[in-house]
Amino acid sequence: MLDEQLLTAAAAGEAAAVREAVTEGADLEARDGRRRTALLLASAADHVEVAQILVAAGADPNALDAQHDTPWLVTGVTGSVAMLRVLLPAKPDLTIRNRYGGVSLIPACERGHVDYVREVLKTGIDVNHVNDLGWTGLLEAVILGDGSAKYQEIVRLLLAAGADRELADRDGVTSLQHAVKKGQREVADILRG
Template structure:
């Protein structure tokens, strides 16, 4: 092949390469990835009791514990209400909750650190409280039985059912003194056995 013919072929090949390069589609630009939506931020409603005075928080905690308003009890505790706030008869919130069968409110107070062994000003009998209260209680005790600590109230005024078993366990777990007896010298364990509360008696015996 002559040099002239070879040069012509090379020239043609070069032109074909240029034309092919010009006619090829441009490289595709990657599509931008869709922007992920920002996670929704859930904000809790403000605590309605935060701005109250300490005295007002405590007053409302006493009322809420007595009536068994557990949501309000929790909010007041979060707002700084005193777990040892007392009514005019020196009964603590925990003692009032137990006396009025407010089991869940009592558990909240115990979990918040309420003293399970706190006494009132007169060591009133559970019978006296049950007669003056509109909340039905059971079982009744003799007039010589002295009330006081929440554990005694939970055994004497409670019904021995599963919710009361849980509150007794919670009180014991948080350090309630199972040896504190009533005025007649009857301990919580003896009361539990007397009323046939087998599970509660077992909890107290193991404490």
């Protein structure tokens, strides 16, 4: 009952109820039907205050759910810089891979989360990590991005952080070749830089 209260309150962003459940001894690593912990529920919904309480109590930022997400990995999907900053003191494993074999940087690049990419690159995360599709963050930004200003900035950030512009996908196609094929002139110019 107490564990369910914790999970429900975390998902709803009810900080006072989370604090109460933690104080009364709820299991920080209790799981819902999809194996999500309270910290994962809070992270996915960007309930920063709830996450602060859970991290301070010792919740695990690396707890995998049934979909192979963790509190840390979902920050790349949501793009929440505030949540990234809450979770970093808990020392998340930056090498844990999502169900696609990617680290948190890759979905952030795909979704155009410029501020998140800027912040996560400061952590030393592997800028050239290759996921199960054979794509890096740079390839995802070009292949799945639209070439708009936010994707141009992500490409700049990745290159400044040491992204290898010559890393090709499984078919041997580089980011530059993808940009040219998609008509992303500005991105192609940055990649030629």
